Amino acid sequence: MIVSIFNQKGGVGKTTSVVNLSVALVKEGKKVLVIDMDPQANTTTGLGVDKEGDSVYDLFNEILENKEKEIELEENEEDKDNKENKENMYNKEAPKKIDFSKYINKTDSGVLLIKSESSLSGLEVELVSLDPVSRTEVLKEIVEKFEEEYDFVLIDCPPSLGLLSINALVASDSIIIPIQTEYYALEGVSELMNTYKLVKDSLNKKLEIEGVLLTMFDKRTNLSYEVVEEVKSYFKNKVFKTMIPRNVRLAEAPSYGKSVLEYEERSKGATAYKMLAQELIGE
16 A cells, blocks of 8 residues: 655654554554655654655656656667667667665664655656646656555655656545644645646546545643544545544654654554554454
8 A cells, every 4th residue: 555644734743643654554563665765765764764864855856867868768779760869879878777675774663664765856847847637647657666565655755746746646546635733724724725626637637635644732721622523524424433642752752863652652642653553454
């Protein structure tokens, strides 16, 4: 199952959910690959991996270089009767075989990770060189190399509605939408749903909403309960039963490069993500 955790708003618990859900799934005996598509690379550091070294940005560039070589060879093949082009054909490099394994990092938690870096923010400019459909399918091409090896592939989307997020949605079977139980919780949801519908209608007809995840729930405030009802009214039965509480241990864990399940397994935050993993698996 390939799942994107997606919301164009920042601060909704998106990265926190990727890190902790992936570790919780591993603890349930599942093989999990995380792809960090957010240039901030907080999922990368949150799983205890250094940002230096081969990243998803480098992998995209290898694929883009191969695509350029394929186009050049095709153009020369079409005009091979031309003497000058015939000579050029012998000088052109063939696309090289990509070693995908060098991009996979094993974390202490058992989660496997393709990490991010800040340079990823410039990738959207490079993708524009491809045709309108191909530029949305590069991540799909990557995921197809791995999907049969893993029970779950989780993709951390950037907090935007650009080409990186579109690539993630095109590559996915479903999306999880984290929404914080705070004021303005549904602000921007209409734009998010428009993007989802656009991708589903034109680029990935199998894309479904796996569920809406309510985060930062504070049982002491009336506002949290009001937001829960508002979100359930909007998304109906698509809202996960599990809600992620506002929790000190959840906030502390990333500074140690750990998930909350490794940092304090008995905390309320860790318990919530264990329950979410079981709900996602269908137990």
